[in-house]
Amino acid sequence: MSRKEIISLVILILVVGVGAYRYFNRSFTETKSKYLLDTIVEVSATSQSKMINRQIDSVFAYIEKLEAKLDEYDSNSLVSKINESSRTSFPMDPDIYQMLIIADSLYTLTEGSFDVTIKPVFDLWGFSSETPAVPDSNLIKDEMKKVGFKKLRFDSHRLYKPTGMKLSFGAIAKGFILDKARDYMLSLGLNKGYINCRSSMTFYGNSIPQIVYIQHPRKADDSIASFKINNTSVGTSGDYQQFFEIDGIRYHHILDAKTGYPVSNMYSVTVVNPSAAWADGYSTALFLMDPNTVIQKTKAIKDFNAVIYYDQDGSPVSLKTLGMKDLELSEKL
Numbered sequence: 498m499s500r501k502e503i504i505s506l507v508i509l510i511l512v513v514g515v516g517a518y519r520y521f522n523r524s525f526t527e528t529k530s531k532y533l534l535d536t537i538v539e540v541s542a543t544s545q546s547k548m549i550n551r552q553i554d555s556v557f558a559y560i561e562k563l564e565a566k567l568d569e570y571d572s573n574s575l576v577s578k579i580n581e582s583s584r585t586s587f588p589m590d591p592d593i594y595q596m597l598i599i600a601d602s603l604y605t606l607t608e609g610s611f612d613v614t615i616k617p618v619f620d621l622w623g624f625s626s627e628t629p630a631v632p633d634s635n636l637i638k639d640e641m642k643k644v645g646f647k648k649l650r651f652d653s654h655r656l657y658k659p660t661g662m663k664l665s666f667g668a669i670a671k672g673f674i675l676d677k678a679r680d681y682m683l684s685l686g687l688n689k690g691y692i693n694c695r696s697s698m699t700f701y702g703n704s705i706p707q708i709v710y711i712q713h714p715r716k717a718d719d720s721i722a723s724f725k726i727n728n729t730s731v732g733t734s735g736d737y738q739q740f741f742e743i744d745g746i747r748y749h750h751i752l753d754a755k756t757g758y759p760v761s762n763m764y765s766v767t768v769v770n771p772s773a774a775w776a777d778g779y780s781t782a783l784f785l786m787d788p789n790t791v792i793q794k795t796k797a798i799k800d801f802n803a804v805i806y807y808d809q810d811g812s813p814v815s816l817k818t819l820g821m822k823d824l825e826l827s828e829k830l
Contacts, residue, residue, distance in 0.1 A: 525549045526689075531557050534564055534671050534694055542682055542690035543702070552685050556692075559681050563674045566592065569616065569665055579656070580616070580663040587656045592677075596669050597651055599774060603782040604646045606794065610785035611778075612754030614658075616665035617643045624750045629741040631748060637757040644754055671697045672732050672777030679773070696738065699730040699773040712737070713829075714764035714806060714813065721813070722804065724824040726769060729800075732776030734784045735765035751784050760785055764806040764813050769824065771800050779803070788816050 527549045528541040538560065540553050569576045579587055596613075603611040617640040621632040643661045650657040658664075666673070675692050679699050682690055689702030700707050706727045710720040714737050736759070739750035749759045766783045770776040779801070783791050788807045795801060795818070802820040806813045815828060 527553055529553050529557075533557065533560050534674065536694045536696070539693040540678075540682075540690070541693075542687035544685070544687045546686060549687070552682075552687060555685070556678055556682055556687075560674055560678050563592070563677060566590075567666060567670045567674070569663075569667070576664055576666065579658075583660060585657060585660060587658075589651060589654050589656050591653075592673070593656070593666075594651065594653055596666050596673055596774070597649075597656075599669055599673075599778050600646065600666075603778050607782050607785050609646070609755050610753045611668070611782040612644060612646045613664050613666055613668070614644050614646055614649065614662050615752055615754045615757075616663035617661070618754075618757045619665060619750070619752055622748070622750070622752070624739040624741070629748075631743065641757050644757075646754075668734070668781035669774055669778045672699075672730065672773035672775070675699045675730070675773040696733045696735075697731070697773055697777050700726065701728050703728055711765065711767050711804065711806075720829070721765075721806065722767075722815075722826060722828040724769075724804075724821060724826040726824060729769055729771050730773035730776045731767060731769055732773060732778075732780040733765060733767040734777075734780040736763060737765070751781060753785055762808040763788070764808065766803060766805050769802040769820075792816060792818060 524543050524545050525547060526541070526543045528539065530537055530539045540556050542549060542553055544552060546552060565571060565573070566575045568574045569580060571577055575590060600613040618637060621636055621640060623629045648659050648662065671694060675694070675697055676699065678692055679701055691698060691700040706725040708723055708725055709731055711722040711733065712735065713719040713721040714735055734751060736747060736749035736751065740747050751760055752758060753760050763784050766780045768776045768779040768783065770779060783803060783805060788805050791805060795803065802818045802824060804815055804817040804821055804826060806815050813830060815830065817826060
């Protein structure tokens with residue numbers, strides 16, 4: 498065999514080898530959407546399996562299963578059954594326990610303004626009804642007697658709550674479900690992807706940063722800022738997500754558990770954290786705090802960044818952690 502033939506053979510072997518490597522290590526990317534968690538949930542993933550469509554469908558099924566357990570408005574859910582039961586002691590569910598741990602920390606951070614036992618008061622406001630209205634102050638006062646996280650007792654085995662107290666994990670559950678769904682995706686071999694449900698999102702396995710936009714609190718089709726993240730989670734709470742207006746006053750769904758009324762002068766809070774559950778919870782907790790104290794109080798939180806928009810003399814202004822600069826925050830104020 499001549500030298501030219503040997504070189505040609507080597508080249509052929511290399512070409513075949515590269516082709517075979519690419520074939521056996523090829524990947525497939527798919528993005529699908531479904532209405533879950535009271536919003537449009539978008540799941541995108543990359544896998545070496547041709548069955549990626551079915552894998553993403555199983556992710557949706559996994560999310561549905563968790564939603565069915567944690568949805569307080571589903572009479573068959575575990576949370577709903579606990580809320581409506583006349584009992585005061587319940588076997589502890591592992592998912593509820595993890596969310597209660599987060600709730601306990603946020604209750605302390607906000608000195609009681611963030612409280613997952615606010616549901617009896619929240620239900621008075623009827624934000625999801627066709628005719629929401631400001632509740633009678635006496636009704637709020639009566640229902641506030643059922644509120645108080647410190648009245649709960651719990652450990653990893655049991656939950657104890659007073660009769661009439663009801664739990665609402667609306668500020669945590671969506672992010673919590675995203676965290677678990679992301680881990681489930683990894684267990685399926687979906688080595689890169691994201692889950693996006695507008696106010697909560699989580700990214701993993703990407704080699705380049707992703708751009709995230711913060712919705713403008715008064716312009717539904719516009720953003721007020723953007724920034725870049727790399728394989729982490731984002732949670733946003735805003736006064737534009739559930740609200741009604743009467744006589745020019747906006748009443749939104751983020752209630753201060755110390756008063757039973759919506760917080761005033763706040764527009765939105767966006768938090769970046771590795772955990773979607775913590776990002777969700779922190780965004781609501783910070784919304785309930787004096788914006789001028791937030792930065793100082795959150796300095797010690799690891800892997801945490803936030804940007805806060807609030808009203809000052811009729812216009813939105815912002816406060817942000819120093820780390821938002823590293824995330825290339827760009828604002829349109």
